[in-house]
Amino acid sequence: MRRFKDFPEFEAHLDTLGLFRMDLTLGRMEAFLRAAGEPKFPAVQVVGTNGKGSTSTFLASLFSAHGLHAGLYISPHFVSVRERLLVDGAMLSENEWVELANEVSACSEGLDLTYFEMLTAMAVLGFRRAGVQAAIWEAGLGGTWDATRALPADLVLFAPIGLDHEAILGPGLERIARDKAGAMRPGGLALTGPQEPPVLEILLRRAEELGATLLRSADLADLPPAGSLGLNGPHQRENARLALAAWRLLTEGQGWSRDAGAQSSGLSRAFIPGRMQRVAYDPPLILDGAHNAHALTALAAAVREGGVHPQATVFACLKDKDLKPMIPLILGLSDGPILVPGIPDNERAMPPEELAIRLGPRARPCADLRAALNPLAGSVEPVLVCGSLYLLAEFYKQNPWSLTRPQAA
Secondary structure, three states, rough: OOOOOOOHHHHHHHHHHHOOOOOOOOOHHHHHHHHHHHOOOEEEEEEEOOOHHHHHHHHHHHHOOOOOOEEEEEEOOOOOHHHHHHOOOEEHHHHHHHHHHHHHHHHHHOOOHOOOOOHHHHHHHHHHHOOOOOEEEEEEOOOOHHHHHOOOOEEEOOOOOOOOOOHHHHOHHHHHHHHHOOOOOOOOOOEEEOHHHHHHHHHHHHHHHHHHHEHHHHHEEEEEEEEOOOOOHEEEEEEEEHHHHHHHHHHHHOOOOOOOHHHHHHHHHHOOOOOOOOOOHHHOEEEOOOOOOHHHHHHHHHHHHEEEEEEEEOOOEOOOOOOOOHHHHHOOOOOEEEEOOOOOOOOOOOOOHHHHHOOOEEEEEEEHHHHHHHHOOOOOEEEEEEOHHHHHHHHHHHHHHHOOOOOOO
């Protein structure tokens, strides 16, 4: 049995597991749960292509605003893996992570858990140890074979489903939708936000096959007013409505009380880095993790709604992205230059020279993010940084203060 003496040793072990090593089966997680015991607290699984993290964060904020002790399992992280496992919005200590890792090791000997499975197992034990009253599991990839699918869930939420990770989930929107629809439980309860017609048809068909109930967020909750949310952009209003609808179903199912004031407070205080996030920097920045066509469309709408006129766009992406439908969206984010930085120590990143050529004459390559931003210092208008969560991570590593919600003046 592997035992870790400190957090750096555990981090080193995680690195050996390989962040992108995937083995899409549920057997290992099911074996772990047989050994460790299934979680008994109410839980929600959140599935989708875009908006999973925001929806999960809105729901967790609603829990907190109503005084419920809640666990949030979310991904990816920017600087520390500890960002992925939150109790009442706070990370656990490094010592707690080591203790949880050793507990998981004891319960999973011989199972060869993957990176994501290891963290999912730690979240199960961490939330149990913390005595949470509810948990939110954000799926990592897909739905049918995601490690969170092995966990009990009282409710499955479907955030918007679009094209991404086609090399893993299969080509085409319908293949992706079928995989994510597999998160539904036989006879269970599911809830969806707005979806493309073929996606909704697949979700409804899967619900019928499983004898599950699939409801629509628009039938259960009103769209929050513009400007009332802690996360910016018109798409966030739909993510918040999905969270509100889920909260209504949970309160009815669990007998929890609902308070209009607490709901408003929870939605207004929700925060997650890299979602149309304004950062006081020189130059002023807007950080957004939009990294596919669906997300870039939402980002463009948020920029328009906010009356923002970025002086420049800083964009980078990974080699496996389908860039063609993204190019016109990237070009439309700003009338200014497009700066294309390299992402250090990331072999999956598209080389900036190649990406700049594909984006056209307004684009120019830069060595890294710092090299892209330094010449813009002293500017008044914001610079939009988007395209890859790894690009945003470079900024957060250099400016960790920006990972937390700004304190009200």
